Amino acid sequence: MQFNIPQYQTKMKLSYNPIAATAPFLLLFFFFFFFFFNLSQHYAEAQPNTTGYPCNINQTYPCQTYAYYTATAPDFLDLAAIGDLFSVSRRMIAEASNISAANATLQANQSLFIPITCSCNNVNSTFGSISYAPLDYTILSGDTFYRVSTLKYGNLTSFESVMVVNPNAVPTTLQPGDHIKFPIFCKCPNSTDRRNLLITYPVQISDTPATIAAKFGTTPQALIDVNGNNIGPNSTIFVPVSRLPNITQPANSAPAPPPAVIVRNRDRKGAVIALAVLLGVCVALLVGVIGFCVYREKGRGKERGEYADVARRESEFGKIKESSVKDKEMEVNLMADVSDCLDKYKVYTMEQLWEATDGFNDNCLIQGSVYKGSIAGDMLAIKKLKWNAREELKILQKVNHGSLVKLEGFCIDPKEANCYLVYEYVENGSLHSWIHGDDRNDKLSWKTRLSIATDVANGLQYIHEHTRPRVVHKDIKSSNILLDAAMRAKIANFGLAKSGCNAITMHIVGTQGYISPEYLADGVVSTKMDVFAFGVVLLELITGQEAMDGEGRALWGKVAGAGVLKGSEERKAAQVREWMDPCLARESCSMESVINVMAVAVACLNNDPSKRPTMVDIVYALSKSNDLFFDVSDDGLSSSGPVTAR
Missing domain, CATH: 1.20.5 (Single alpha-helices involved in coiled-coils or other helix-helix interfaces)
Known part of the structure; x- marks a missing residue:
């Protein structure tokens, strides 16, 4: 042919x-x-900050702000898991993200706003004070600083910053159960511009200032004013907005398949040739860009020195650990950690807890990660932890008091490296819900409030004076005070408690509004930090106000600024009436008693911890609140004659 x-x-x-x-x-x-x-x-111009953002004297700390987070498969596609990761409730995330808290399941890459409390934290002489939200994370099998920072926290922090704020942690020797502070990058607005929020946002590869500004309803210039030119891939920036934008959540319907493309036979060969040429050019161009980026990274690697090497080594180490740790080995290790508690507490099985909580059904959820369930006819509270609870168990086995929630037993889950603490069930929930809950028709009377305060004081006196070494709770707040059927108070949640006093730590933990000044500034751990927090709880009982208001102002700071209990007796009575919970004013309770308790609260909040009263003094003052008056002076709490309310 x-x-x-x-x-x-x-x-x-x-x-x-x-x-x-x-x-x-x-x-x-x-x-x-x-x-x-x-x-x-x-990419060449942007220089992402990897070690942290310094505090500015013009910024007001602490403040309530938000982090932009993307739900990822397979571990973080439900609000409960993300809430545990960031130590916030599902409701708080749902309200900020314009979704229903009842929707437990999320879609992959779904956008969320996570509420965080931003604070200024003194790190060391090299880095000074850094602005971040400290999150306590417990290492699981296979975790490394790099994996947790990027895969779990979605680049809202960096492994370099984790190393800076955890100088005593060795990245290549991490063990399951180690407590590590992960600093979520954040900033507070300037004191002259308190209306703005600065949302923490991890920049994606396809982002530009224009696309980011459009997403949040701001302007590219506003982004540059706050962040400079450091808006590059894998960097973390702060988006200034006047209010939290409304996230448009994705629909559940699957996308329609793309339309079929019909190619005519006579054009196919030419199109294939043209496409091949084009793809060849694009591949060459892409290789050039990647080569340029690699060159840039080598330059940055010289500057970052040991950080890059540590990232590589810890990533390799994490892979080795992930493949070598077996369930049985994990169970043996965790049980060894709590072996000294086996003779005192009952060891439950996972099958018992699963049956008691109907598979940890939301209907059994009390708050956070605490569920209620019935085992052998006894109603119990089951607290799920993402780590072994050795330290908490060591402290709880030392204490036994009617004003402390009783631990009944625990359970180890080797598959998930979780530990479950099983407590007595306290029927009436937290003091916080009784004082601040909107759905409470029954308000606490002054007599009941005074009884609650006395119960808590007795519990603190016990752990401060009758344990050796002394125990510091470190997280006294109204949500950690539970009320039983008789409205008697019990102190709960010893997860942050520490044995021993007058220690110094750089690992600042706790709840804003309750943290004592010396602990926040210098990391001083002593019983006087519990006394300070107890003073805040007394203010909540008297005023009915939250420890921290919506604008980030602490209740104790507002009371101190108002000069309560300064001046004549008439002025003191008038000031206390102004601060009293309105329902107490309608109750016509004893003003003398209220003034005396306010005096105790103000004394507890003295900036100088040495001038705060001991819990022994406080128990005595509260028990005699109807016939003794403790005057507040620069020397702390001192006794004088009874006050006549006018």
Whole structure:
């Protein structure tokens, strides 16, 4: 068979125009060229901050702000898991993110706003004070600083910053159960511009200032004013907004399949040739951009020194650990940690807890990660922890008092490296819900409030004076005070408690509004920090106000600024009436008693811990609140005659 080449060429000229066929691909080529060129230029100019953001004296700390987070498979596709990761409730995330708290399951890449409390934290002489929200994370099998920072916290922090704030932690020797502070990057607005929020946002590879500004309803210039030119891939920036934007959540319906593309036979060969050429050019261009980025990373690697090497080593170490640790080995290790508690507490099985809580059903959820369930006819509270509870068990086995929630037993889950603490069930919930809950028709009378305060004081006196070494609770707050059927108070949650006093720590934990100044500034751990927090609880009982208001102002700071109990007796009585919970004013309770308790609270809140009363003094003052008055002076709490309310 002969093939007539001239005739074939003539026919092709009539049926196929190469320029017309390749024009769309040429446009696509230029688009990719300019996209990668601009991306490489932007990447070259941006210098992400990896070790932390210094505090500014013009900024007001602490403040309530938010972090932009993306739900990821497989571990973080439900509100409960994300809430545990960030130590916040599902309701708080749901309200901020414009979704229903009842929707437990999220979609992959669904956007969320996570509420965080931003504070200024003194790290060391090299880095000074850094602005971040400290989150206590317990290492699981296979975890490394790098994996947790990137995969779990979604680049809201960095492994370099984790190393800075945990100087005593060795990344390559992490063990399941180790407590590590992960600093979530954040900033507070300037004191002259308290209306703005600064939302923490991890920049994605395709982001530009314009796209980020459009997402949050702000302007590119506003982003640059706050962050400078450091808006590059994998960096963390702060988006200024006047209010939290409304996230548009994705629909559940699956996307429609793309329309079928019909290619005519006579055009197929030319299109394939043009596409092959275009792809070859794009691949070459992409290789060039990647080479440039690698070159940039090598330069940055010299600056970052040991950080880059540690990241590589800890990543390799994490893979080795992940493949070598077996369930049985984990169970043996965890049980060894709590072996000295086996003779005192009952060891429950996972099957018992699963049956008691109906598979940890939301209907059994009390708050956070605490569930209620019945085992052998006894109603119990089951607290799920993401780590072994050795330290908490060591402290709880020392104490036994009617004003402390009783621990009944525990359970180890080796598959998930979890520990469950099983407590007595306290029927009436937390003091916080009784004082601040909107759905409470019954308000606490002054007599009941005074009884609650006395119960808590007795419990603190016990752990401060009758345990050796002394125990500091470190997280006294109204939500950690539970009320039983007779409305008697019990102190709960010893997860942050510490044996021993007058220690110094750089690991600042606790709840804003209750943290004592010396602990926040210098990390001083002593019984006087519990006394300070107890003073805040007394203010809540008297005023009915939250420890921290919506604008980030502490209740104790507002009371101190108002100069309560300064001046004449008439002025003191008038000031206390102004601060009293309105329902107490309607009750016509003893003003003398209220003034005396306010005096105890103010004394507990003395900036100088040495001038705060001991819990022995406080128990005595509260028990005699109807006939003794303790005057507040610069020397702390001192006794004088009874006050006559006018």
